[in-house]
Structure formats: C-alpha cells, structure tokens
Amino acid sequence: MIAPHPFRVFPNPNAGTPGIVVLPDRGFRRAREEIMSWPGYAPTALHDLPALAAQAGIATLRLKDESTRFGLGSFKALGGAYAVAQALAAELARRNVDPRATSSDLVAGTYLDTTRDLTVACATDGNHGRSVAWGAQRFGCRCVIYVHATVSQGRVDAIARYGAEVRRVPGTYDDAVRQAARDAEASGWFVISDTSYEGYTTVPVDVMQGYRLMAEEALAQWEGPPPTHCFMQGGVGGAAAAVSVQLRATFATPPIFVVAEPDKAACLLASAEAGEPVAIPGDLDTLMAGLACGEPSLLAWQELSRATDAFMAVPDEAAVDCMRILARLGIVAGESGVAGLAGLLLAATDPASRSLLSLGPDSRVLLFSTEGATDPELYARLVADAA
Numbered sequence: 001m002i003a004p005h006p007f008r009v010f011p012n013p014n015a016g017t018p019g020i021v022v023l024p025d026r027g028f029r030r031a032r033e034e035i036m037s038w039p040g041y042a043p044t045a046l047h048d049l050p051a052l053a054a055q056a057g058i059a060t061l062r063l064k065d066e067s068t069r070f071g072l073g074s075f076k077a078l079g080g081a082y083a084v085a086q087a088l089a090a091e092l093a094r095r096n097v098d099p100r101a102t103s104s105d106l107v108a109g110t111y112l113d114t115t116r117d118l119t120v121a122c123a124t125d126g127n128h129g130r131s132v133a134w135g136a137q138r139f140g141c142r143c144v145i146y147v148h149a150t151v152s153q154g155r156v157d158a159i160a161r162y163g164a165e166v167r168r169v170p171g172t173y174d175d176a177v178r179q180a181a182r183d184a185e186a187s188g189w190f191v192i193s194d195t196s197y198e199g200y201t202t203v204p205v206d207v208m209q210g211y212r213l214m215a216e217e218a219l220a221q222w223e224g225p226p227p228t229h230c231f232m233q234g235g236v237g238g239a240a241a242a243v244s245v246q247l248r249a250t251f252a253t254p255p256i257f258v259v260a261e262p263d264k265a266a267c268l269l270a271s272a273e274a275g276e277p278v279a280i281p282g283d284l285d286t287l288m289a290g291l292a293c294g295e296p297s298l299l300a301w302q303e304l305s306r307a308t309d310a311f312m313a314v315p316d317e318a319a320v321d322c323m324r325i326l327a328r329l330g331i332v333a334g335e336s337g338v339a340g341l342a343g344l345l346l347a348a349t350d351p352a353s354r355s356l357l358s359l360g361p362d363s364r365v366l367l368f369s370t371e372g373a374t375d376p377e378l379y380a381r382l383v384a385d386a387a
C-alpha cells in the first residue's frame with residue numbers, strides 16, 4: 001500500500017447545484033463517430049485490480065489504462081487531435097470548400113491544397129502538444145507548439161517527431177498559453193488550447209468532447225453493479241470535467257466524484273475554497289508536469305464547481321508510490337496519470353477521509369491512469385527498483 005503522506009480533502013459546498021450544460025451530447029456523438037473512424041482506433045484496457053482493492057478496504061477497483069492510446073501514450077490523443085480536425089473542417093466550411101469535411105477526408109488528403117497552408121498552435125506541458133502535433137500531421141496542416149521552461153527535452157523531442165515547430169518560452173504553463181495566443185493572433189493561426197478562458201470556448205469544448213470517449217469506453221467495459229466512486233486527476237480540469245459529464249450522462253445517480261491535484265498546483269481546490277475560479281501563485285513546481293496548472297479552465301470549472309463532491313491535494317511522493325504500485329502490477333503509469341489513484345489510496349487509509357467520502361467495504365471505484373511513460377527517462381528513474 002501507499003506510505004502515509006500529508007494530503008488535503010475539501011468537500012465541495014456547491015456539489016449538486018444545477019447549472020448550464022457544458023458539453024452537449026450531440027457534440028459528443030460527433031466526436032465519438034469521428035475518433036472511432038481514425039486509423040488505429042481501439043478502446044484501451046480497463047484493468048480490474050482486486051488485490052489493490054482489498055488493500056484499500058473497498059470492494060472493487062478498476063483502472064482505465066490510457067498508456068496505449070493511439071500510440072501516443074496518453075488520453076490526450078483524444079482531445080487535441082480531434083479539435084485540430086474540427087478547426088480544419090470549420091475553416092474548409094468557411095471558405096466554401098466543403099460544408100461538412102470529416103476527419104476521413106482530411107486523413108485521405110482530399111483538401112491538402114487548402115490545409116497545408118493553415119497553422120495550428122498551442123501551449124503544452126507535453127501531452128496536449130503531442131496530440132495537436134500528431135493531429136496536424138495526420139490531418140495535413142502546419143503546427144507550432146509552445147512549451148514553458150521546465151518541460152523536459154524528452155517531451156519536446158516527442159512533439160517535434162510529429163513535424164511540429166517547438167518554441168520554448170520562459171515562465172510557467174500559463175505564460176506559454178498567453179504567448180501562444182499572442183503569436184497566433186498576430187499570425188492568423190488557429191489556437192488549439194485545452195483550457196478555456198473568457199471569450200475562448202469552442203475549441204476547448206471539442207477537446208473535452210474527445211476526452212469523453214475515454215469515460216464512455218470505461219463505463220461500457222465496466223461489468224456488474226456500477227461504480228460508487230470516481231477519483232480523477234485535475235490540471236486545468238478539462239479531463240475531469242469530461243469524465244464528470246459522461247458519468248452524469250450515463251447514471252441517474254452518478255458516482256461520488258473526487259478530483260485530485262498536486263499539492264503544489266491545486267488551482268481547482270483553491271477555486272472551490274474561494275467559491276469562484278482563482279489563479280494560484282507560485283512556480284507550480286510539481287513532478288506531475290501535466291497537472292502543473294495554476295488557473296482552471298473556465299468551462300471545466302462550470303462543470304466541476306457543481307458536480308465534484310470533493311477536491312483533494314496530494315504530494316509528489318504519493319504519485320511516485322502509485323507509479324511503483326502499478327509497475328509491480330505490470331501497468332505503466334506516468335507521474336501525471338496517477339493523482340486519482342493517489343487520492344483514493346491516501347483517503348482509503350485515513351478514517352476521517354473514508355467517512356467524509358463514504359468509502360467503505362462495498363465501494364466500487366473507477367480510476368483513470370491517463371498516461372504511460374510519456375517521458376521514458378523520468379519514468380525509468382522514478383520506478384527503477386519497483387519491480
């Protein structure tokens with residue numbers, strides 16, 4: 001089991017408040033149809049982990065394993081790449097080339113004469129940029145990716161392999177987001193951001209609609225009585241919001257939903273405490289690079305602020321423990337992919353948190369391991385002696 005580490009749980013006082021529909025089902029049906037048509041599409045595995053469930057004192061623990069998603073190593077393959085296809089299709093419609101171009105048309109190179117002169121851009125801490133670069137290569141357009149100071153060279157190289165130009169900028173992820181937006185505005189590029197801000201919602205909706213497929217697959221693979229809990233990691237919150245929407249679209253009484261963040265970058269927990277989306281200060285220096293975000297996505301927040309039952313903040317050491325626990329079970333999980341598991345295992349060993357989150361011997365918990373060894377060198381270093 002996990003070693004004892006300090007952590008925080010904040011029950012959301014606004015859980016259950018009605019609000020707007022952030023991700024309409026029609027948009028999800030389109031995303032699902034498009035993504036399932038891409039060459040190489042296959043559902044990822046849902047692992048049943050009975051021994052770990054027993055150690056955590058719960059009935060069932062199942063983990064959706066995104067390490068094999070489209071060969072990109074993370075669930076992000078579903079979001080950014082889909083948003084690239086949608087942005088190109090919208091531009092083809094605007095130019096009266098084709099009102100309803102599909103990703104199959106784009107993969108076939110039908111509109112390459114037009115798309116090869118279009119450029120998509122985004123900021124990334126690794127996985128989103130890899131998805132956008134991969135999508136740009138697949139769908140036939142140019143791509144510029146912005147990374148902040150601490151993104152590892154391994155991650156930069158992985159993005160560049162898909163033919164994107166990678167630009168490194170000083171500061172944090174949020175600074176890279178702003179730089180990408182400024183340059184795109186000046187150059188007439190399409191910003192494919194996984195975070196939504198004031199006046200920028202269309203693309204992040206597409207990104208999140210793509211993510212929903214991961215949750216839909218997991219629920220289709222789930223056998224027996226439905227999950228009672230879901231623990232999901234949060235960066236800007238887009239992934240967690242997509243999972244939350246899919247759970248609520250599937251179950252009349254959805255599972256208890258817990259969002260877990262790094263304690264050094266817990267902007268969603270801070271926003272829940274403040275009762276509104278807030279930016280947190282600091283250098284967000286967490287090992288969980290994909291979750292090193294200081295400002296919630298506005299759209300994601302609209303979902304999470306009322307559908308999340310509790311927010312947790314977990315330390316880097318707990319994430320490393322979880323990577324090692326999963327490695328011993330033969331599952332490759334990267335540092336940003338295990339915060340949900342860390343949240344569950346820490347809460348499960350603490351009587352007050354167990355009671356707060358209604359965790360008990362009958363609980364059936366759904367988790368998402370959202371990445372594999374996306375930075376293989378770092379992964380090897382962190383789990384070296386686990387096996």
Ligand SMILES: Cc1ncc(COP(=O)(O)O)c(C=O)c1O
Pocket residue numbers: 074075076125127128194233234235236237238239240289290291293336337370371
């Ligand atoms: C592996 C992994 N899991 C989870 C997340 C969190 O996604 P979001 O920023 O949408 O909350 C990220 C973000 O980059 C990620 O890379």
